[in-house]
Amino acid sequence: MSRLQNLKTRLAEINAINMANALMDWDHQCFMPHGAAEARAQHQGILSRLAHEMFTSDETQRLVQDSVSECANEDDSAMLRVVKREIDQATKIPAELVEKKMRLSALGHETWVRARQTNDFNLFAPVLEDMFGIAREEAGHLGYTDHVYDALTDLYEEGATKAGWDSMFSMIKLPLVELVRRIKESGEQPDDSIFYGQWEDTAQAGFTEMLAKDVGFDFDRGRQDTAAHPFCTNFSVNDVRLTTRFKPYLASAIFGTLHEAGHGMYEQGSPGEWDMSPLAGGVSLGIHESQSRTWENIVGRSRAFWQRYLPKLKAAFPSFPDVPLDQFYKAINKVEPSLIRVEADEVTYNLHIMVRYEVECALLTGAIAVKDLPDFWNSKYEEYLGITPPNDAEGCLQDVHWSAGSIGYFPTYSMGNILSYQLWEKLCKDLGDVDALMSAGNFTPILEWLQSKVYRHGKKYPPAELMTRVTGRALDARPYVDGITKKYEALYSLTAGV
Amino acid sequence: MSRLQNLKTRLAEINAINMANALMDWDHQCFMPHGAAEARAQHQGILSRLAHEMFTSDETQRLVQDSVSECANEDDSAMLRVVKREIDQATKIPAELVEKKMRLSALGHETWVRARQTNDFNLFAPVLEDMFGIAREEAGHLGYTDHVYDALTDLYEEGATKAGWDSMFSMIKLPLVELVRRIKESGEQPDDSIFYGQWEDTAQAGFTEMLAKDVGFDFDRGRQDTAAHPFCTNFSVNDVRLTTRFKPYLASAIFGTLHEAGHGMYEQGSPGEWDMSPLAGGVSLGIHESQSRTWENIVGRSRAFWQRYLPKLKAAFPSFPDVPLDQFYKAINKVEPSLIRVEADEVTYNLHIMVRYEVECALLTGAIAVKDLPDFWNSKYEEYLGITPPNDAEGCLQDVHWSAGSIGYFPTYSMGNILSYQLWEKLCKDLGDVDALMSAGNFTPILEWLQSKVYRHGKKYPPAELMTRVTGRALDARPYVDGITKKYEALYSLTAGV
Numbered sequence: 001m002s003r004l005q006n007l008k009t010r011l012a013e014i015n016a017i018n019m020a021n022a023l024m025d026w027d028h029q030c031f032m033p034h035g036a037a038e039a040r041a042q043h044q045g046i047l048s049r050l051a052h053e054m055f056t057s058d059e060t061q062r063l064v065q066d067s068v069s070e071c072a073n074e075d076d077s078a079m080l081r082v083v084k085r086e087i088d089q090a091t092k093i094p095a096e097l098v099e100k101k102m103r104l105s106a107l108g109h110e111t112w113v114r115a116r117q118t119n120d121f122n123l124f125a126p127v128l129e130d131m132f133g134i135a136r137e138e139a140g141h142l143g144y145t146d147h148v149y150d151a152l153t154d155l156y157e158e159g160a161t162k163a164g165w166d167s168m169f170s171m172i173k174l175p176l177v178e179l180v181r182r183i184k185e186s187g188e189q190p191d192d193s194i195f196y197g198q199w200e201d202t203a204q205a206g207f208t209e210m211l212a213k214d215v216g217f218d219f220d221r222g223r224q225d226t227a228a229h230p231f232c233t234n235f236s237v238n239d240v241r242l243t244t245r246f247k248p249y250l251a252s253a254i255f256g257t258l259h260e261a262g263h264g265m266y267e268q269g270s271p272g273e274w275d276m277s278p279l280a281g282g283v284s285l286g287i288h289e290s291q292s293r294t295w296e297n298i299v300g301r302s303r304a305f306w307q308r309y310l311p312k313l314k315a316a317f318p319s320f321p322d323v324p325l326d327q328f329y330k331a332i333n334k335v336e337p338s339l340i341r342v343e344a345d346e347v348t349y350n351l352h353i354m355v356r357y358e359v360e361c362a363l364l365t366g367a368i369a370v371k372d373l374p375d376f377w378n379s380k381y382e383e384y385l386g387i388t389p390p391n392d393a394e395g396c397l398q399d400v401h402w403s404a405g406s407i408g409y410f411p412t413y414s415m416g417n418i419l420s421y422q423l424w425e426k427l428c429k430d431l432g433d434v435d436a437l438m439s440a441g442n443f444t445p446i447l448e449w450l451q452s453k454v455y456r457h458g459k460k461y462p463p464a465e466l467m468t469r470v471t472g473r474a475l476d477a478r479p480y481v482d483g484i485t486k487k488y489e490a491l492y493s494l495t496a497g498v
Numbered sequence: 499m500s501r502l503q504n505l506k507t508r509l510a511e512i513n514a515i516n517m518a519n520a521l522m523d524w525d526h527q528c529f530m531p532h533g534a535a536e537a538r539a540q541h542q543g544i545l546s547r548l549a550h551e552m553f554t555s556d557e558t559q560r561l562v563q564d565s566v567s568e569c570a571n572e573d574d575s576a577m578l579r580v581v582k583r584e585i586d587q588a589t590k591i592p593a594e595l596v597e598k599k600m601r602l603s604a605l606g607h608e609t610w611v612r613a614r615q616t617n618d619f620n621l622f623a624p625v626l627e628d629m630f631g632i633a634r635e636e637a638g639h640l641g642y643t644d645h646v647y648d649a650l651t652d653l654y655e656e657g658a659t660k661a662g663w664d665s666m667f668s669m670i671k672l673p674l675v676e677l678v679r680r681i682k683e684s685g686e687q688p689d690d691s692i693f694y695g696q697w698e699d700t701a702q703a704g705f706t707e708m709l710a711k712d713v714g715f716d717f718d719r720g721r722q723d724t725a726a727h728p729f730c731t732n733f734s735v736n737d738v739r740l741t742t743r744f745k746p747y748l749a750s751a752i753f754g755t756l757h758e759a760g761h762g763m764y765e766q767g768s769p770g771e772w773d774m775s776p777l778a779g780g781v782s783l784g785i786h787e788s789q790s791r792t793w794e795n796i797v798g799r800s801r802a803f804w805q806r807y808l809p810k811l812k813a814a815f816p817s818f819p820d821v822p823l824d825q826f827y828k829a830i831n832k833v834e835p836s837l838i839r840v841e842a843d844e845v846t847y848n849l850h851i852m853v854r855y856e857v858e859c860a861l862l863t864g865a866i867a868v869k870d871l872p873d874f875w876n877s878k879y880e881e882y883l884g885i886t887p888p889n890d891a892e893g894c895l896q897d898v899h900w901s902a903g904s905i906g907y908f909p910t911y912s913m914g915n916i917l918s919y920q921l922w923e924k925l926c927k928d929l930g931d932v933d934a935l936m937s938a939g940n941f942t943p944i945l946e947w948l949q950s951k952v953y954r955h956g957k958k959y960p961p962a963e964l965m966t967r968v969t970g971r972a973l974d975a976r977p978y979v980d981g982i983t984k985k986y987e988a989l990y991s992l993t994a995g996v
Binding site: 012013015016017019020021023024027031032033034035036038039040042043046047050218219220221222223225235236237238239275276 | 510511514515517522529530531532534536537544548716717718719720723733734736
C-alpha cells in the first residue's frame with residue numbers, strides 16, 4: 001500500500017472516532033437522559049483525546065510528509081494542505097487540554113441547560129470562567145501576532161483576525177443602524193401575532209419536513225429531530241441530522257428548519273468519494289452560515305417562496321389566520337429590536353452578533369470579569385438595540401456556544417449573512433428570474449448552482465479562494481448592504497436612497 | 499500510577515470506543531436514515547477493530563499480567579478474571595475477522611429489514627451464508643472439544659455447551675409438550691381479541707412508560723424508543739435504552755416494554771463505581787433473560803399485577819373492552835401455538851427456541867444448506883407447534899439475531915425462562931406475600947431483593963456461581979416446570995397432577 005493510501009486509512013480511522021463523538025453529541029442534545037451526563041462527558045473526553053493523539057502522532061505526521069511526493073492530483077494536494085493546517089493547529093494544543101475542554105463542554109452543556117431553565121447565571125458562571133481560561137490557554141498554545149482573539153477565531157474561519165472582523169463590522173454597522181432608524185421612523189409595523197398559537201408538534205414536524213424536503217434536503221440521507229438549541233450535524237455526507245424546535249411561535253420552527261436545512265444541504269453536497277476524508281463537508285463557518293442564511297432568509301423570507309407555501313401552511317395549520325400574501329410577507333420580515341438572536345430579523349441580527357463579539361473579546365482579554373457579564377451584556381443590548389433583557393435566560397444565557405468553548409465563532413454568523421448576498425447576486429445573474437423558480441417550487445436549479453459552485457468543492461479551496469472563484473471577490477459587503485436596504489425600503493415603503 | 503490503575507484507564511478507553519459503537523448500533527436501529535448504512539458499517543467496523551486491537555495488544559496483556567500482584571480486594575480479582583477470559587476469547591479471533599463481522603452485521607441488518615418487509619428470503623440468504631461462514635471461522639479460532647457449537651455458545655453463556663443445552667431442553671421438553679397437549683384437550687380457550695384495535699402510538703408510549711417507571715426503571719438514567727425488533731442496550735449504568743414497538747395488538751408493546759425494562763433494570767442496578775469497568779452489567783445472557791422474563795411473565799402476566807393496572811389500562815385506552823379481571827388474566831396467558839417467537843406465550847415459547855437451536859446447529863455443521871432453511875424451519879414448526887408459517891417474513895426471517903452473527907445465543911432464552919422461576923421461588927420464600935405487594939403496586943421490595951441478590955454483583959461471579967449463591971443450585975428446571983404447570987393447570991381448570 002502506498003504511503004498516501006496508508007495516510008487515508010489512518011485518517012478514516014480518526015474520522016470514525018470523531019464521527020462517533022459527533023453522534024454522542026447529537027444524542028446528548030436530542031435524546032440522552034440527564035443522568036447519563038457524567039459518563040457521556042468521560043466517554044467524549046476519551047474519544048477526543050484518542051483522536052487527537054492519533055491525528056498528531058509522529059506516525060501520522062510522517063505519513064503526511066512522505067505522501068507529498070505521491071500526490072498525483074489536485075484533490076490529494078488539497079487534502080494534504082487541509083490535513084497539514086489541522087495537524088499544525090492540533091499539535092500546538094496538548095492532548096490533556098483537548099480532553100479537559102471536551103469534558104467541561106459536555107458537563108457545561110448540562111449546566112447551561114439547567115441555568116437557562118432556572119434563570120440562574122451563577123450556576124453557569126464557573127463553567128464560563130473555566131471555559132475562557134481554557135480558551136486563553138488554547139490561544140497561548142496556538143500563538144498569535146496581534147490579538148489573543150486571532151488565534152481562536154482562525155480555528156473557525158481560516159485567515160480571520162480581530163482586525164478583519166472589526167473592519168467587516170465597520171462596513172455594515174452604519175448602514176444597519178441607519179436602516180433600523182429609518183424603519184423605526186416610518187412608524188409602520190406589520191402584525192406578526194399570526195404566528196402565535198397552539199400549533200401541534202406533529203403538524204410543525206410535518207410542515208417543516210415538507211419544506212426541507214422540497215428545497216432539496218435528502219431525507220434518505222438525513223433526518224430532523226428537536227433540540228433546545230437547534231443545530232445541524234453529520235456523521236457522513238450520507239447521514240446529516242437537522243434539529244429544530246416547536247414553539248407557540250410558529251415562525252421559529254419554519255425558519256429554524258430552513259436554516260439548518262441550508263447547513264445540511266451543504267454537507268450532503270460533498271462528493272461521496274470524499275466521505276470520511278478531510279475534504280468532505282463545509283470549508284468554514286462563514287461559508288457554512290452563508291448557506292443556512294440563503295435558505296432561511298433569501299429564499300425563505302422571500303415573497304416568491306410564500307406565494308407557493310402560504311396556501312400549504314394554511315392547510316397544515318387550519319387555525320392559522322387567513323391573511324393575504326403581502327401581509328404574511330411583511331410579517332415574516334418584521335424588523336424590531338428583540339432579545340433572542342436566533343429569532344432576530346435579518347436587519348437587527350448582526351447587532352446581536354456585535355454584542356457577543358464585543359463580550360467575548362472583553363471576557364477573553366479580561367477587560368471584564370465573568371461576574372460582570374450580565375451587566376455588560378445588558379448595557380450593550382441597550383446601546384445597540386435599545387432594549388434591556390428582563391432576565392439572564394433571555395440575556396447572556398441564551399446561546400449554547402460558550403458552554404462548548406466556541407469562542408471566536410460568533411462573527412462568522414455575520415460573515416455568513418454577507419456572503420449569502422454576495423453568492424446570491426451571482427446566482428441571480430446566472431439563473432435569471434429566480435423569483436419565478438421559487439414561486440413555482442422549482443428549487444432544483446438553485447440547489448444545483450450552489451452544488452456545482454460551492455458544495456461539491458467541500459474543503460478543497462480555502463474560503464477566500466472559493467469565494468473569489470465563484471464571485472470574483474473574497475468578502476464584499478456591498479451586495480448585502482444593497483440587497484437588504486432595497487428589500488426593506490420596499491417592505492417599509494421608505495424613500496429609496498435616503 | 500500503579501499498573502492496576504493503568505489497566506483500568508486503558509479499559510476505560512476501550513469502553514469508550516465500545517460504548518460509541520453501541521450508540522451507533524442503537525441509532526442504527528432506532529433513527530438512522532437508510533442512506534447512511536454504508537458509512538455506518540465502515541465506522542462500526544473501524545471502531546470494532548480499534549477496540550479489539552487495544553484490548554488484545556501486548557501492552558494490555560502485560561498490564562493484566564502485572565496487575566495480578568497488585569490486587570488488594572476481591573472486586574479487582576474478579577475484574578481481572580473477567581478481563582482475562584475476554585482477552586483469551588478475543589485474542590483467538592483475528593482483528594480482520596472481527597471487522598468483517600461488524601461490517602457484515604451493519605449491512606446485514608439493513609438487508610434483513612428489507613428482506614423481512616418484502617418477504618424475500620433470497621435477498622437475505624447471502625448474508626446468512628456469509629454469517630454462518632464467519633461463525634465457523636470464529637469457532638475454528640476459538641477451538642472446541644466436542645462440538646463446533648460449544649465454541650460459539652460459550653461466548654454468550656460462560657460454560658455452556660451443546661451437550662448442556664441438549665440436557666436442559668430434555669428436562670423441559672416432555673413437561674411442556676404434555677402441558678400443551680392437556681391445554682389443547684381442555685377445549686377451553688380465552689378470547690384475546692380484546693387486544694386488537696387502533697391504539698394511538700402516543701397512548702401506547704405513555705402507558706408502557708408508566709409501567710416501566712412503576713416497576714422501577716429509572717427514566718432519569720434511561721429512555722424508551724421504538725425499533726422494528728425491540729432490544730435493550732446501554733452506554734453506561736446511567737444510560738440504559740429500552741425499545742418497544744406499537745402495533746394494533748396492544749399486548750405487544752406492554753409485554754415488550756416489561757421485558758426490556760427487566761433487562762434495563764438489571765443494567766441500571768450495577769454499582770456506579772463499576773461504570774466503564776468490565777464488572778458492570780449483566781453477567782450472562784441467561785441471567786439477563788431471567789430478569790426480562792421475571793418482569794414480563796412472572797410479574798407482568800400475574801393476576802395480582804393486573805388487579806392494579808387493568809383499571810389504568812382501561813383509562814389510557816378508552817376503547818378497550820370493559821372486561822373483568824379474570825377474563826383479562828386468562829387472555830394475557832392464552833396458550834396457543836403461534837408463528838412469532840417474541841409474542842409467544844410462556845408455555846410454547848421454548849418450543850420456538852428449540853426450533854432455532856436445532857436450525858442453527860444444522861446450519862453451522864452444514865447438515866442443512868442456507869437455501870433449505872425455509873423448508874427446514876417450516877417443517878420444524880409443524881413438528882413442534884403443529885403449524886406452518888404462510889411466508890418467510892413470519893417464518894425464518896422474523897429474528898434479528900443471525901443478521902448480527904449471534905449464533906449460539908437462542909438457548910439462553912430458554913435458560914432465562916428457567917432461571918426466572920428458580921430465582922422467583924427464593925424471592926417468594928424471602929418476601930412472603932408477593933402477590934399482595936404487586937397488587938398494591940409496591941415493586942420496591944421485589945426490585946431491592948433482585949438488586950441485592952443479583953444486580954449489584956454485575957459480572958463479579960460467573961453465572962453458575964451467582965445462581966448457587968442466591969438459590970443454592972446452579973440451574974434447576976424444577977421450579978420452572980412446577981410453576982408453569984401449576985399456573986396453567988389453574989388457568990385452564992386442568993385436573994392437577996394428571
